[in-house]
Amino acid sequence: MNKKQQQTVGMQFLASSTTIGASQIIQSNGSNLMDFTQGMLTGIGIVGMLLAVVTAGRYNKRSQ
Numbered sequence: 001m002n003k004k005q006q007q008t009v010g011m012q013f014l015a016s017s018t019t020i021g022a023s024q025i026i027q028s029n030g031s032n033l034m035d036f037t038q039g040m041l042t043g044i045g046i047v048g049m050l051l052a053v054v055t056a057g058r059y060n061k062r063s064q
Contacts (some may be wrong), residue, residue: 001059009056024027 001009023041028034 002018020045
């Protein structure tokens with residue numbers, strides 16, 4: 001994996017973890033909209049992290 005690919009995967013992982021962190025900061029206070037927003041942010045963060053791991057695995061497999 002070259003430097004640009006490492007930076008791309010790293011930034012994707014960082015953005016996903018930041019999204020999950022933001023979703024944990026939100027307090028719903030019983031609001032359905034805030035619950036939905038928190039769930040969407042968490043889901044997007046998890047999918048982004050999985051995508052970063054899969055992408056890193058593909059880059060490593062191709063480089064060998």
